[in-house]
Amino acid sequence: MMNDQSKYAPREQPSDPAAGEIPNFLRFASVEDAEGVARLALLNERARAGGWRQALEATYQDAEFVRYVTQLDRAAFLDLLPIDASSEMLEIGPGLGQFTALMARRARSVHALEVVPGQAEFALTRCQQQGLTNVELAVGGDDCRLPYRDQAFDLVVLNLVFEWCGSRLENEPHEVAQKRLLSEMARVLKPGGALYLTTKNRYAMRLLRGGRDEHQFDLRFGSALPRALSARLLRRRGHRRAMGMLYSHDRLAAMLREAGLTTLRSYWAAPEMRYPTHYIATDAQSVRAARAKPGLVQASGRLANWLTSLVPARWVRHVIPGLAFLALKPAAEGAPSARATPTP
Numbered sequence: 001m002m003n004d005q006s007k008y009a010p011r012e013q014p015s016d017p018a019a020g021e022i023p024n025f026l027r028f029a030s031v032e033d034a035e036g037v038a039r040l041a042l043l044n045e046r047a048r049a050g051g052w053r054q055a056l057e058a059t060y061q062d063a064e065f066v067r068y069v070t071q072l073d074r075a076a077f078l079d080l081l082p083i084d085a086s087s088e089m090l091e092i093g094p095g096l097g098q099f100t101a102l103m104a105r106r107a108r109s110v111h112a113l114e115v116v117p118g119q120a121e122f123a124l125t126r127c128q129q130q131g132l133t134n135v136e137l138a139v140g141g142d143d144c145r146l147p148y149r150d151q152a153f154d155l156v157v158l159n160l161v162f163e164w165c166g167s168r169l170e171n172e173p174h175e176v177a178q179k180r181l182l183s184e185m186a187r188v189l190k191p192g193g194a195l196y197l198t199t200k201n202r203y204a205m206r207l208l209r210g211g212r213d214e215h216q217f218d219l220r221f222g223s224a225l226p227r228a229l230s231a232r233l234l235r236r237r238g239h240r241r242a243m244g245m246l247y248s249h250d251r252l253a254a255m256l257r258e259a260g261l262t263t264l265r266s267y268w269a270a271p272e273m274r275y276p277t278h279y280i281a282t283d284a285q286s287v288r289a290a291r292a293k294p295g296l297v298q299a300s301g302r303l304a305n306w307l308t309s310l311v312p313a314r315w316v317r318h319v320i321p322g323l324a325f326l327a328l329k330p331a332a333e334g335a336p337s338a339r340a341t342p343t344p
């Protein structure tokens, strides 16, 4: 591990960062169930003994899960980002490190903040076993605050974490916690730096058609319902509040702007954001151009694919499964303009 403490805010230095240990900034007691903790402990033990890859396959019998955390083309979004050998990156919610090593190969350094200690440990081992020495893991984020100093990073990546990030803050509305995380990410970015954020879409076609929503205890239509109605239905089923919170394309764009980020670009990850084959800018012209080329599957499943193909190009961004934004923190006045971002 890099053992680079310089990115942490002085007030956030972990109390006793023993050499080689992952700094822990958690604010609340762990909420993981004992079975999950034990499984991660076994995974880490096996990874140390026989290598990360073999440990994953031995510990998780679920082939779909192993695919989710190993399939390289899930990281195709990295090609959209302004990363080069001088980039200092922050990844929030790396999970089992599915993208961390790939980022570290392209960047100068990667700091990653994961709320589950066993996952952070595995992500670090996975990077170390691939010979990467420019990665630093930390445990934290449960309060939707970042333990890093101001203007520390060129690029922050938050992939499929935003919808869940406030779930441990039982007494705070999700939106308050999510807005704080957006402000925190803006704070730790250097002027001219970029944020890449992917989350699910509140008005995804699947939910509009009555699909079950995992963020709302599998409620049909779930996040697509008016907030007051879904809250009422959840309460009737004995739930105090939703597990995660989704937004529409335009609402999320507004939240990013409120956090001080500008020059937003949004992308359609087709056919769906967990396993995308194409990233298409969501302006009508780019959508038309992508549809004109052969081979674009617009959504998973024949019916969803057909329905999506009927949606006018200028409206597609409102019903796609996931929202992917690249946003810039404005460069300081008088400073050279932000690095160009690659065009998709």
Ligand SMILES: C[S@@+](CC[C@H](N)C(=O)[O-])C[C@H]1O[C@@H](n2cnc3c(N)ncnc32)[C@H](O)[C@@H]1O
Pocket: 092, 093, 094, 095, 096, 098, 113, 114, 115, 116, 119, 140, 141, 142, 143, 144, 158, 159, 160, 161, 164, 165, 166
């Ligand atoms: C759905 S997984 C996505 C993992 C990975 N980014 C990907 O796209 O494959 C969400 C991850 O974010 C982590 N997470 C959730 N809330 C977080 C928070 N507030 N701070 C840091 N990590 C968080 C979870 O523990 C989990 O590892």
